Amino acid sequence: MDKDSALKKIKEEILGLENSPLYKERVANHVFPVIGEGDHNAKVMFIGEAPGEKEAKSGRPFCGTAGKLLDWCLSEIGVDRKETYITNIVKDRPPKNRDPYPEEIDIYSPFLDRQIDIIQPEIIATLGRFSAEYMLVKMGLADKVRPITQLHGSVLQTKTNYGSVRIVPLLHPAAAIHNPTQKNFLLEGFKSLKQEISR
Numbered sequence: 001m002d003k004d005s006a007l008k009k010i011k012e013e014i015l016g017l018e019n020s021p022l023y024k025e026r027v028a029n030h031v032f033p034v035i036g037e038g039d040h041n042a043k044v045m046f047i048g049e050a051p052g053e054k055e056a057k058s059g060r061p062f063c064g065t066a067g068k069l070l071d072w073c074l075s076e077i078g079v080d081r082k083e084t085y086i087t088n089i090v091k092d093r094p095p096k097n098r099d100p101y102p103e104e105i106d107i108y109s110p111f112l113d114r115q116i117d118i119i120q121p122e123i124i125a126t127l128g129r130f131s132a133e134y135m136l137v138k139m140g141l142a143d144k145v146r147p148i149t150q151l152h153g154s155v156l157q158t159k160t161n162y163g164s165v166r167i168v169p170l171l172h173p174a175a176a177i178h179n180p181t182q183k184n185f186l187l188e189g190f191k192s193l194k195q196e197i198s199r
Helices: 003-015 023-029 052-060 065-076 102-119 128-138 173-178 180-199
Strands: 044-048 084-087 123-127 158-159 165-171
Touching: 003 102, 044 102, 044 128, 052 065, 065 173, 065 180, 084 102, 102 128, 102 158, 102 165, 123 128, 128 165, 173 180
Parallel strands: 044 084, 044 123, 123 165
Antiparallel strands: 158 165
16 A cells, blocks of 8 residues: 555544544534644654644644744754644644543554554654653653653654654644743754754
């Protein structure tokens, strides 16, 4: 199965994911799951935690305020968003943008695992503590888990079933919205990502 078909199959499965505790929320609010968007051959994959309100209304990842800040960071380091792939661990919006529950991560994370295996990125940039912790534990780097402010901009190399991958944990852009003093700190992490992309 080619990449486009394999990713389309994931989308179809998530659309029909009635056993998800967030499925009823999706239907009741007439919103969409957010599967992912971007280049299916991307060198860099961004992984957030879960969609927000604007994302659920449009079905697109990072299209709200945090998305604008993500776009600004990418512009500052000279990376075209269209050349990356952007998704979340949890594909449906948790009510009132609350943190995803462990059981929600358990239900949706196998879809993320498949997306990674299909796209085979060289670099996985996690956005926020949930995706950083999930990826580090999944990749056998549980001993490296730290608060996201300590991990931000670091580079951790590991192996996958398709080859080596570099994980770059980054602060979630929303953190810099709530605390504008962190905007420069956020950008410094993206500069570290740029160095990895340039390698």
